[in-house]
Each structure stands twice: as structure tokens, then as C-alpha cells.
Amino acid sequence: MIQSDNTRFPVYLCLYAACTIGISGCSGDDSADNSTSIADDTPSSETIDNEAIQANLDPDLFLAAGLSDSISTTDCTLTDGTQTECFKIVISGTPANADIGPFCPRNITDDATQGGVWFDGSGELYQVDGSFILSLSDLYGSDWQLYDEATGEVFVTDSQIACEAAARPDVDPEYQNHCVECSIDYYGGGVAQTLLIPVKPVALSNPNSLSADVGVTLNGVVIAGPAPLNAILSANTIAAFDDCGGHVNPVEGYHYHAALGCSDIISSLDGHANIIGYALDGYGIYAMLNSEGEEDFDLDECRGHSDENRGYHYHAASAAENMFIGCFKGAQGSITVDSN
Numbered sequence: 001m002i003q004s005d006n007t008r009f010p011v012y013l014c015l016y017a018a019c020t021i022g023i024s025g026c027s028g029d030d031s032a033d034n035s036t037s038i039a040d041d042t043p044s045s046e047t048i049d050n051e052a053i054q055a056n057l058d059p060d061l062f063l064a065a066g067l068s069d070s071i072s073t074t075d076c077t078l079t080d081g082t083q084t085e086c087f088k089i090v091i092s093g094t095p096a097n098a099d100i101g102p103f104c105p106r107n108i109t110d111d112a113t114q115g116g117v118w119f120d121g122s123g124e125l126y127q128v129d130g131s132f133i134l135s136l137s138d139l140y141g142s143d144w145q146l147y148d149e150a151t152g153e154v155f156v157t158d159s160q161i162a163c164e165a166a167a168r169p170d171v172d173p174e175y176q177n178h179c180v181e182c183s184i185d186y187y188g189g190g191v192a193q194t195l196l197i198p199v200k201p202v203a204l205s206n207p208n209s210l211s212a213d214v215g216v217t218l219n220g221v222v223i224a225g226p227a228p229l230n231a232i233l234s235a236n237t238i239a240a241f242d243d244c245g246g247h248v249n250p251v252e253g254y255h256y257h258a259a260l261g262c263s264d265i266i267s268s269l270d271g272h273a274n275i276i277g278y279a280l281d282g283y284g285i286y287a288m289l290n291s292e293g294e295e296d297f298d299l300d301e302c303r304g305h306s307d308e309n310r311g312y313h314y315h316a317a318s319a320a321e322n323m324f325i326g327c328f329k330g331a332q333g334s335i336t337v338d339s340n
Contacts, residue, residue: 054311056200057087057278061266066096066220068192076196078281078331080204086196086333089216093190093253095244096219098262100254103240103247104179105130108152116242117319119258121229125320128240130154133179136238144236146177154179160186164250169228171235180232180239182248191253193222196333201282201312207302207327213255213335214324215285217263217277221246222255222335223285226322245319252337258319259287272307273315281330284313302327 059071068090076086094100105115108130115128120139126132133154136144147154155178157163163182166175184190195216214223221244232239241247245258256263263276264287273287273296283304288295296315298305303325304314314325 053308054201055284055309055313057197057282057284059087059089061218061275062089063096063219063265066091066094066218068092073199074196076198076333078198078202078333079208080202080331082198082202082331084202085199087199089195089197090338091193091195091216091220091222093187093192094184095217095221095246095254095262097265098219098244100184100246100248101181101242103181103242104128104156104238105133105154106156107154108133108147110154116240117245117260118238118240119229119320119322120233121322123320125318128179128238140233140236144177146179146236146238157181163248166235166237167239167250169231171237175235175237177236178238180237182250184248184254187248187250187253191251192338193252193335194338195222195280195335197278197280198282198331198333201330203312203330204328207329208332209327210325211280211332213252213280215277215279217256218265218275219263221263222252223277223279223324224249224252224255224257227257229322256324257322259316259324260319261287270309272309275313276316279314279325279328279330280332280335281328282333283330284310285324286313286315288316288318300329302329304329 072088073085074088077083102114103116105128110130112127112129118126118128133146136146157166157175157178157180162175165172166178166180167182210225212225214225216222239247241257244262245256245260246254248254259276264274266275268274271291273290275284275286277285279285296305299315302314303317304312306312312329316324
């Protein structure tokens with residue numbers, strides 16, 4: 001049920017972004033009960049009115065277990081100054097359908113089940129296992145040594161103090177040559193956040209560049225902008241992602257930097273890629289590939305295009321590209337970390 005209130009929140013200010021990261025596949029328990037099928041009706045008129053056919057955010061697509069409250073509506077002001085109505089989405093800070101982690105292996109003998117994944121902007125997606133830790137000097141240089149040669153133990157940030165010292169732009173020298181991970185338990189088991197997303201997207205004449213956060217997935221996880229790979233690598237650190245493409249940020253808690261399937265819970269019946277979430281401007285974000293395993297070839301610089309069933313929408317990039325979308329096509333709502 002959608003409720004209405006008049007609570008106002010300030011436009012989100014970019015939070016500190018140089019922090020730890022995590023990806024690899026989907027851990028956790030994905031059951032058939034979490035899957036829904038949707039089909040769209042194509043307008044009968046030969047002339048397509050993009051505004052009339054725009055598929056707006058559907059609150060019923062979200063998994064309730066990822067939310068702290070029912071999705072409601074409220075007055076809001078978008079980044080271009082437009083005063084309008086927004087959906088108010090309060091997420092609990094943990095994904096509804098997947099576990100968080102693992103991120104870093106503990107020994108160079110560990111296999112893929114004991115670590116996450118990593119990407120460095122080269123177009124490769126690496127499995128973070130013991131063999132990967134051993135290969136780092138070949139990948140990045142002879143000054144990389146993330147393990148004890150005598151014991152094979154991997155150097156991992158294993159406390160809140162260590163995680164926060166390593167997950168800052170100026171990494172503490174003590175934690176260089178470490179695999180960096182932060183536990184969600186350090187932050188109360190999850191950081192609740194409130195997103196305001198316009199009920200009806202407001203298109204911009206020129207796209208906006210991305211902010212620190214991009215939107216929210218259907219399983220209740222914030223979609224972050226590109227990970228700060230240069231800052232991470234410059235300190236000889238690997239900020240491993242978990243199997244869902246997420247990590248724990250000391251400020252915002254757990255969020256995604258890549259689409260690896262954990263939010264792909266709605267099945268399209270027309271062969272189109274499945275919807276995985278919504279951007280802060282209200283446009284839907286869909287998976288990269290359709291049912292035939294193909295990527296659309298007509299995407300714009302924001303990784304979006306229009307069709308006769310959905311209007312304008314985005315398609316997520318591959319994990320190795322370190323992005324979901326390229327820019328915002330519409331004026332954005334906001335996202336704030338809840339104080340309680």
C-alpha cells in the first residue's frame with residue numbers, strides 16, 4: 001500500500017566515496033518465491049507518445065524484506081529545482097535475498113568460495129581467491145605483497161579500526177598491502193537510508209554526471225557510482241567485492257558497485273532484459289542482457305534508450321566496466337543516511 005505524507009528531505013550531498021568494495025556472484029538464498037513475471041502492453045496507436053508510455057517506478061516490484069517501511073509518497077524538490085511528488089523508499093541496509101560477503105580470502109590456499117571478486121578497470125573480472133592474491137605482483141608490480149610468505153596468511157583488515165583506516169582516501173600506511181573489507185556488524189547490522197525518487201521522471205535537456213549514488217535495487221540495496229579504483233590501487237590495496245557486487249562503506253553501509261544478478265528478481269515475458277532497480281531520476285534500470293543473452297546496441301551515453309513498452313530506461317553495464325549507468329537522463333531526487 002502507498003501512503004502519503006509531506007515530509008521533506010534535503011537533496012543528497014555526495015558522501016565520502018573512496019572506500020572498500022565487494023563482488024563475485026550471488027551469495028545467499030534466492031528462492032522461486034522472490035521471482036515475479038511482468039509483461040507490458042504495447043500502445044495500439046502507430047504514433048508513440050514517449051511521455052504517455054513512460055513506465056514509472058512500481059512500488060510493488062520491491063522485496064519487502066529489504067525495506068524498513070512501506071513505500072509512500074511525499075513532496076520533494078529535484079536537482080533542477082522542480083517541485084514534484086516523490087516516492088519515499090526507506091531501505092533497511094541489507095539485501096532482502098542474499099547474504100553479505102565473503103570478501104577477502106584468509107590464506108593463499110583458499111578457493112573461490114572463500115572470497116569475492118575484483119575489477120580494476122582493465123575489463124577483467126577476477127575471482128578473489130588464494131591464487132589471485134599470489135598473482136598480484138605479476139598484475140600490478142613487485143611491491144605488491146598481500147600475504148605472509150612463511151604462513152600463507154593473507155593480510156586482511158579484520159577490525160573496525162583497521163577497515164576505516166584502510167577505507168579512506170589517504171590509506172593508513174599500516175594497512176597498505178592489505179585486502180580491505182568491512183563487516184556490516186560494525187555498523188549495527190545495516191545502515192538505513194531514505195531515497196526520494198520522482199513519481200514521474202523529469203527529463204533534462206542535457207544529462208547530469210553521476211553523483212556518489214545512482215539509485216536503488218529491487219532487493220533494497222543502494223546502487224553506488226563507479227568505485228574509486230585509482231585511489232584503492234595506489235595504496236596497494238584490494239577492496240574486494242562480494243558475489244553480489246557489493247561492499248560495506250563506513251558511512252553508508254552496504255551498497256553495490258556492479259550488477260551481478262542478485263537484484264535480477266523480476267522476469268520479463270517479452271524477452272527484454274529484466275528490471276533490477278531504479279535510478280534517482282525515476283527511470284528504470286534493467287539488466288545488461290536480454291533473454292537471448294544479447295546487449296542492446298542503441299544505448300546512449302547514459303546507457304539508456306526508449307521502447308514502446310517502457311519508455312526511456314537504462315541498462316546496467318558489465319561488472320568489469322565499474323559502473324551501472326553512464327549519467328542521469330532526468331532530474332534526480334535524493335538519498336540520505338538515516339540518523340537512527
